[in-house]
Structure formats: structure tokens, C-alpha cells
Amino acid sequence: MQMSREDLARAYRTMRTIRAFELAVNAEAQAGRVPGSTHLYAGQEAVATGVCMALNREDHIVSTHRGHGHSIAKGCEVGPMMAEILGRGSGTCKGKGGSMHIADLDVGMLGANGIVGGGPPMACGAALTAKTKKTGAVAVAFSGDGAANQGTTAESMNLAMVWNLPVIFVIEDNGWGEATSAEWAVAGDIVKRAEGYGMAAERVDGLSVGDVHEAARRAVTRAREGGGPTLLHIETERFFGHFNGDVDTYRSDATKEAQRRDRDCLNRFRAQVTEAGLMEPAALDAIDAEVEAEIEAVVRAARDAAPPDPATLTTDVYVSYGYEA
Amino acid sequence: MQMSREDLARAYRTMRTIRAFELAVNAEAQAGRVPGSTHLYAGQEAVATGVCMALNREDHIVSTHRGHGHSIAKGCEVGPMMAEILGRGSGTCKGKGGSMHIADLDVGMLGANGIVGGGPPMACGAALTAKTKKTGAVAVAFSGDGAANQGTTAESMNLAMVWNLPVIFVIEDNGWGEATSAEWAVAGDIVKRAEGYGMAAERVDGLSVGDVHEAARRAVTRAREGGGPTLLHIETERFFGHFNGDVDTYRSDATKEAQRRDRDCLNRFRAQVTEAGLMEPAALDAIDAEVEAEIEAVVRAARDAAPPDPATLTTDVYVSYGYEA
Amino acid sequence: MSEKTFRAALNEALHQEMAANPDVVVFGEDVTGGLGGDGEEDAWGGAFGVTKGLLAAYGRDRVLDTPISESAFVGAAGGAALTGLRPVVEIMFVDFIGVCLDQVMNQAAKFRYMFGGKARTPMVLRATFGAGARSASQHSQALYPIFTHIPGLKVVIPATPHDAKGLLIEAIRDDDPVIFLENKMLYDVTGEVPDQSYTVPFGEARVVREGGDATIIAFGRMVGRAEDAAKTLAKEGIDVTIVDPRTTSPLDTETILEFAEETGRVVVVDEANPRCGMAADIAALIAEEAFDALKAPILKVTPPHTPVPYAPELEDAYLPDAARIADAVRRVTQH
Amino acid sequence: MSEKTFRAALNEALHQEMAANPDVVVFGEDVTGGLGGDGEEDAWGGAFGVTKGLLAAYGRDRVLDTPISESAFVGAAGGAALTGLRPVVEIMFVDFIGVCLDQVMNQAAKFRYMFGGKARTPMVLRATFGAGARSASQHSQALYPIFTHIPGLKVVIPATPHDAKGLLIEAIRDDDPVIFLENKMLYDVTGEVPDQSYTVPFGEARVVREGGDATIIAFGRMVGRAEDAAKTLAKEGIDVTIVDPRTTSPLDTETILEFAEETGRVVVVDEANPRCGMAADIAALIAEEAFDALKAPILKVTPPHTPVPYAPELEDAYLPDAARIADAVRRVTQH
């Protein structure tokens, strides 16, 4: 891996934070404390982490229904995130958005999105702002393999080429769109689809945060230098069912066990950095413990937080005037 | 050309009929007798003709806003078509549809379409019917180069592959979507886009009705044999402005003159078949004269036809009950 | 006859119509589920389990999963309907209609008219709707005012398991495009549902109860809340009629106007947003056609003009409840 | 001050706002035209010529043509607005909204609410609407009831060149997503339009004329037809007020209710389809809030519940005209 030791520790901490956060959300959901349903990012940590480490705070990302990992990697605070998921007034969105609409514009996170394929057009817009205002920023659209079949994704690829936008399409291929495999639903090849638009594209091993980071850096450099968009087709794993209520019977137990055993990006990271002597097991353990403690505190605080003020039901529909029904 | 002499004559008659029809529509429009606006197919005759000659009556096509040529080639009667364009009660759609909505389900013409990219999903549906009912029929979606950028087209390509549908996507590339060139608006390569979905695809010279026909036959055979969809990227020419009111200043006069001179599919056909001794000039002239007379009669009849019965304003919204506002 | 859930009633309707007519096909995202996996087939049977078991009975030729491409497969439903199938297509949440409205609004709904009466488009678009599941702004909308606004569409909103089955069978047999909307909070509600096949006609309201003091017109899940309100009001000596139109297009204007005139006092309850909404549509009808019989303002009980919020405390306040309905009735009866 | 067309008024608004604020960008299909050709640049300036000349003044960085990909570029407008631009995006015909409604309905309109108030989305979506141009069912719809139904959107329908300019400048300066609808039959209509920049505030109706016998509420092109009707009626001794709300969201309920109460007789005229439409929305408002002052049924004058037909004879019968409006007023005044 080409990361500095500092970056390796940072990458690990981010990945571990996402994992711990998701396990905690899952536990809260199992305990009935998450009002809505939620889509867990566990298994895909290396993708959000590797990509977002190639970005600055001024860069923008748009996310998906499975957005916790992207949010954390881009710098959203886990405390308000957990509060949001639990429907508290202190949440990132004051309890009005929930798991599927976490957004923090201050850190460049333009929102999770409940609409599959909703994000790529928005990323083009953020990239247009960067280009027009010459801010040097880039925009990243995270999408799933399922979203690759949504027309918005195709349109956005063409628009990004035609406008030569500093945008990166990250297709996070976890093999599944709900209960339907990408193998069945995605005809052809996602990299070739991008190439059909004349776009630079590469396939990346999403279990390797280093590989993801390198690919993202190449894409970011291209975008910042005016070289236009890139598509990264990143192969990864979804550890849980599609959402917290999905019993996931469409994969055999053997397949799921093998996945957890052999294809865990956190395990792989640990093995690689310790074998290469880049990080000590003790250092990794220390991060684990710190993260664990942080998430525990965050959960406790979220549980204890107050629900939203009922008056907020009708606020913030518009910026410039209050509107009565 | 691999067509029989009979087919050559048929092809020529169809192309000439489309050309004469469009010139007549243009004249009617210039004279203020076409109520709405209309998009002329002149220049593209070889495409509709070559494709539709590979089809049976039971096969279905979906068309575009530039639909007169497809309609004629698939077997719609020119009399009711002209009446429709002039807004008469005797029109193909009783005067309710106009130029942009000509449809004749009896001959497998599922409709012109005012929405760019509206057709490909419908063609998938017609192909699904054929597949489910095992009728052996195929469906063709005609679309323009501009429509290739609409998300519906991309979605339909993937769906057609995933469902292995007997459908053919004909991308009729006349170089322009309204006043915007395909060169600018279409990133990459349309054949490669299809290949990105794993779809069979080829580029075809749209000035050669023989080439178009051959390519269409290959695609139709593949579809009928259960081999799934094909995309044909057919390069052609739009002789008039985008619609009858478009003064077409975005192309230089020299370009337009050269186009008419060098890239007229009818001229090319005549030159080829006479040089090869496949048809006599006199036979071609005879067809010209017959077609001319037919279209003249059709125009006269349409002019003289009565407007729709005012009561039809509120009929045929639904099949199964009349509905009051 | 037996007690069944709303979900089971819908599933039975699909089974019976698929058995009766080989032209009926079902498709949508994960209407079976499990394709390409090494686990269970038909693993989902639809995100809400409504299509579960159809695969085993009718096979992959007639029960088709789709990629996440609503424009393509809803458009395919239109094209299939034009050419001889009777597709029943599922949009998981009606909120997703925004990505494919064109194929409904400009295509399927208009074929017959634009084509001068030649087209038949027997397709059903099923979708869940409604707030209450803590699903936030993009998974909780009602949106049927949009469909009702569009000429050429029939729009169905069953309120009971009985009507769910009978209306779905009617929808599948109808030769026009039908938008069939299922309130996600009703799936587990039970009621008496005949085992055999039957239809509930479109455009015929159900008179849920009769009472001379006021008329409540309510849709979908709000019918139950109106019934709760009616019970409270009965204790106060206020007797109301409740009319459930069951379909918004066609609309049973006759029954609505009959009771509006009879009672002279009307409350319209709906969970769609208020502006250009269903409640406004009904109120305007009555204000035009039954004005002389009116004794009080026509009150609308709807959510506020806001998106649907996530937190339970907010979402519960968003939806009309029995208390607000009863309150509105009291206001019209005291006027 | 000088006489200008509706089109020129809009063009001037765009020019002045682009000059005033570098964050304002314009994009859409053929908003310039000619890209990749060897002929004229800015050959179209929009399908209706509204954006003509912007390219020369502000360059390709701020005036961008697009591929035919409404979802992508309308969504891009939302993303651009969230991040610091003020995009003014053109959908050639509002009828095309069906392919990209999601980016309006579920994205831009809801950002602020879903995100707990943190987002600003200053974008304007301009589109032509309306029947009369013999453009048939897919190019003639009104559709603003759909936008008005959706919380989070502001919806503007100018009826005069003066209002067109002032409302468009207001729209561009507004921090919310604004749907700005231009009736295609009004582009060549002329009127007095100040040369300098000015705004017309949202939510303030224009009282076109005052008369005590009845109130007509009309939108867009129907305002002119209401004026024609008023002239005829005046000759019969019937004096009407005409209210043009100018924006349907926000809606100037105060002015509407004031005149509804003052005259007690109301006719709502609109060219949108009737079910869950604009006329129903206004009628329902009045039936709830001004009931006691009403002396007659609230009549709606709208097209029938059908798509827009092509043939001139049918299309002319489709649209409300002065005769039908006058008739409705006679009916309410004689009630």
C-alpha cells in the first residue's frame, strides 16, 4: 500500500468507526429503537474510506440509501448521525430525515438518498459549481450496482462527458440490489458502459482500501486537472441483508459464512499491515477500543436525546416564507 | 445489393412515397394548412424502408416525433395519415393526434411519440408480448441520436438483455437533435454503449437501403431465434430543419447543399441499381410518377375532408366508461 | 369466506386472475427475489410480500423480476398491454413514480385518446403509498392527486381487505391503465374476504355507515380513522355518514353528492397533501354541485403542506387522526 | 418603460440577473443551439427564443446547452443550487417533466425539509405550458396542479409581460426551487415593461379589475379571457372583479378570500385539467374559509377531463373561452 503510516491509521480508524457504527445501528434496530428501516454499510467500509481520503473538505459527495459509511468517511459527526437514525431532535437533520436522508453540507456531504439513481445528476451539479466557480473541487457520486441500471446514471455519465465535469462515479458493486443479484440484473460490464461514453474507467478491488484510494486519487487528479469524469467500478461485499428487516434467505448460509470469513476488508487490512510491518497489532487494537468507546457513548447519548420539537413539523419547508396548509 | 428485383422496386417505391409525402407535408405546412408543427423524415427514407422490409405485419415498431417515414414503411395508409396531419376527422387518429401521434395498431405501428426516448421501453413491452405468447414476432424501437442520451434508452437496453427480448434498437443518427449536433451531445460511441450492455451492435450506412436491410435482417433473425436484442447505429441525413418552422441556420448553406447533392439515399439508390443493371431508369421514373399522383390525390382528399365531430372532444379517454369533467 | 389480511387478499386476487387468464403477467423489482443467488427462490415475493408464491404457480415466463429501471419496465407494461398482455406491474413505493411518470402520464394514459380510440391499454400499476412507517419524505407520500389529475388513468384506493381483492380483480380485467394504490400500513389489517373470485366495480362508493348529522368522505387508511372518530361522535349524539369512494377516478359523484345534500355538512379526510389534493377535489365538487344544500363550510382534514417527516412524534402529528376528524365534524355540526 | 413582448420581458429579466450576479447560470436543451455546427452560434436561443443573446453576453461557461437528458440536467440544477450557483434551467415543454419529476419532487423540493433546514436550493425551472398551439396531447398540458401539490416548490404563472419580468427576477433571487411556467401562447403578447430591474413579489395577487357582482379568479392566459368576458358582462350590467394570483404557491389566500367574501359569488377559471386541479384548489379554499359569505355555488370553468386534442376545432373547444366564462358568471349572479 502506498499510504503513509499516518494515513494507514486514519484509514483504519475510519473503517473501524463505520463498522462499529453499523453494528451499533443494527443492535439498536434489533432492539426496536430505530423507528424506520435502515441499510447497513458493513462490509463496504474500504470503499467510502478509500475514496473520501482522496477528497478535501471542499469536495462534495452524494450518497445513497446506504449512506452511513459515506457520511462518516466524509466527516459527518457520528453523534448527530446516531441521533438522527433514532429520530431525535439533536440529529443531523433534526430528526426529520432519518437514516436515508443524512446530509451535512458543511462537510460536503450532499445527502443520502432514498431514490436509487437519484445522486449522479446532483453530483454533476456540484461538479458544475466547481467548474464554473473554478474552486478546484470535485464531486463524487456513490451508487450501487443496482443504480447502474437506472437511466439517471447513464444520462449523468453522458452529461459529465459533454460538459467535461470534475466528477467521479463510484459504482459500489456489492453484488446485490435488494434480493436481486448484479450478476442477473446488470447486463454487460459496468466499466465498458462507461467506456461507451468515452469515459476513463477502471475496476477496483473494493476489499483493499489502498487500491480504492489509489484509484480514487487518479480519478481526482484527472478531474482537478480538467481531464473530466472517471468511473470506478468497485467490487465489494454487503454483510447484512438489504435492510435491517431483510432475512437474506437468497444467499446460502455457506456463502454468507465464506463472505464474512474471507472477504472482510477490515480483516484484510489488519493482515496486510501487520504482515508488512506497517502497523502493530497493538496499535490496531487501541484504535478498536477507542472507536468502540466512542460509538458506545454516541449510542447512549442518542438514546437519551429528546425527540424533535413538535413545532418543527411545519418549519423549513421553504427558506423564505412560512407556509400554511 | 442482395435484394431481389421485386424487393428493389418495393424498396424504391416505399422510399419515394415517403419522400413525396414529406415534400407534400412541407408544402402544406408552408401554405399554412398544417395546424401544428411537423418533423420531416426526408433524407432518412432508407432507414425506415430497409428496417421495415425485414419485418412482417405482426411485428411491432415504435416510432418518434419524426414518424411519418416509419409509419409509411410499416404499412400505414398515406391517405388517413395526410388527413391526420391536416387535422381531419378522417385521419388515422380521427384528428386527435396529429403528426406526432400517428399510430395504427392493425399494421403493428404502435405510435409516433412526442417524448424523446419514450419509445424504447414500449418496444421492450411489445417484445415481451411476443416472447410470452411465443408469437415469433419482434419489436423495433426507432430512436434518434438525441434520444440515445435519454435514460429510458439505456434502461431499455439493459432490460432487453436481462429479459433476452426479441427487440431491435435502431438509433437513427441524422447528426442532429434539434439544433445540437450529435458530435457535441453524444459522448463516446453508440455501438460501444450497446456493447457495454453485452448487446450485439453494428454501425450501418443509412444511405444504403440494402445495407440497412441486411443489418436489420441479421438482427431480426437473431431476435426470432431467441438470440436477444441488437442495436443498429444507422448514419443518415436530415434534409430539412428540425421541424417545419426551423430555419436551420446552424448549418452552413454549403453543408446543406453538399448534403442534398452527395448524401441523398434516393439518388444513391437510383445510381446503384441503374449502374448495376438491376432496374431501368424508366421503371424508376414510372414509380416516381405513380407515387406523385397518389400523393397529390391524397393531399386533395385531405384538404377536402371534414374536421372532427366536436363531440369527439370527450370520447375515447377510456375504453370502458365515459367520464364527465 | 374467511378472515384474511389485506396482503393475502391482494395475493389471492393475483393468483386467481393469473389462473383465469394466461395473458396476465406480473413484473417489478424483486416480485420474486433471489435471482442469481444460491439461496431461496421467490425469496421476497415483492418488498411487501404481495406477489409471494406466484412464481411457483406460474413460472418465470409470467412472473418477472426487473432491474432497477422503472421507466423501462413501466413503459414495457404499456407496450405489452397495447399488444395483448395484461401486465400487473409493481412500483415498490409510489414515491418512485417521479423517475417514470412519463410512461404513465404521457404514454399509457393518453394512447387511447391520441390514437383516436384505437388503443386498449389493460395494465395495472400497483404501488404502496402512505405515511406511518417511519420511512421519511421519499417513501411515505400519497401522490394519488397527481394520478387523479391525469385524464386516462383510473385510480383505486382500497380501504379494506375485501375491497382490496375485489378492486384488484376488477383492475386486472379493466381495459384501461389502472393505478392501484396500497396503503402500506394496511397490509396486516384483517377482514372477511370471500375465497372465490369477485369484483368490486369502479366508481361505486362504499357507504361505511349512515348518520344524518354530517358526512365524512375519506380515502384509504383514513376511512378507519373516520370510523374511530364516528364512534367518539356517536357518544356525543352526533351521527355521521362515512363515504369511502374507493376509486378517485372514476369518482362516484352521485353518492358523494347525495349524502352531502342529505346532511348539508361535510368533512373530507385525506392523507394526501392539501394543495390541489384529493380533499380539495371533493370539496370543490360539492361546493359546485350541492351548494344549496350546504349548511356549513366544507372542512378538509389533511396533513400540512409539508413533506413527511421521519421522527415518530412528527409523523404522527403529520397524519390526520380521529381526534382531528372528530373536531372538524363538531365544527361543521355546530356551525 | 416601453412596450415589450412577454418573450422580451423574460429575456430582459435573464440578462439583468445574469449581469447582476455571476452565480446565475442558464442551461437546457438548445438554450443556445448550433453546437457542433458550421452555421450560426446561438442559433435558437431556446426553442421559443427566450434565452437568445445570453451566450454572446455571458459566454459558454454560464449559458450551457445540454444533451436530451432532463433527469441529469434538472438534477444537476439541484446539485448546483445546493453548492453555490443559482441555475435557471429550461424544460422546453412542461409536458416533459414526466421523465425527470423525481429530481424536482423528491430531491430539490425536499432537500431543505429532509436535511433539517440546512439546505438552500435556489434554482428556477422554466417551462412552457398550455394548449392552443395545435401541439396535441404531449406538448400542451398545464400540469401546475402537480407542482402546486408538492410541498417545497414555489409555482409561478405570469399572465402579463410586466409580471413575467418581475416574477422571473424574483424567482432567480428566491432561495427555494421555483417552477416558472410560461404560457406559450403569450410569448408574442405585448405590454408595458419597465426597462430597469424590478421584482414582483410571490404570494401577492394582482387585482385586474374590481366589480361587486362576482369574482373571477383566473390563471395565466385565462386572465385575458376573463377580461374579455368581463367586458361582455359589463355591457349587461354585471360588474366583476378579476383576481390573478400570479403564484399558486405561495397563494395569496387573503386577496382571494377578500373578494370572494365581498362579492359572495365566485367563478374560477383555469386551463389545467379539472380533477385535483387549480380551480378545485381555489374553490375548496373558498368553500372552507369564506362559506358564510357565499351566495351561489362556486363554479369552475376548465377544460374537460381529457388530454389535449390536435385538431383546431377540438382544441378550441377544449380551452375555456370568454363565452363559457361569461356564462358561468351569469349563472352565479342569477343564483
Ligand SMILES: Cc1ncc(C[n+]2csc(CCOP(=O)(O)OP(=O)(O)O)c2C)c(N)n1
Ligand atoms: C427509484 C427507486 N427504485 C427502487 C427503489 C427501492 N430500492 C431501494 S435500495 C434498492 C436496491 C439498490 O441496489 P444498489 O444500487 O446495488 O445499492 P445497494 O442496496 O446494494 O447498496 C432498491 C431497488 C428505490 N429506493 N428507488
Ligand SMILES: Cc1ncc(C[n+]2csc(CCOP(=O)(O)OP(=O)(O)O)c2C)c(N)n1
Ligand atoms: C423528453 C423530451 N425532451 C425534449 C424534447 C424536445 N425535442 C423534440 S425532438 C428533439 C430532438 C430529438 O433528436 P433526435 O433524437 O436525434 O431525433 P431527430 O429529431 O434527429 O429525429 C427534442 C430535443 C422532447 N420532445 N421530449
Ligand SMILES: [Mg+2]
Ligand atoms: Mg448493490
Ligand SMILES: [Mg+2]
Ligand atoms: Mg437526430
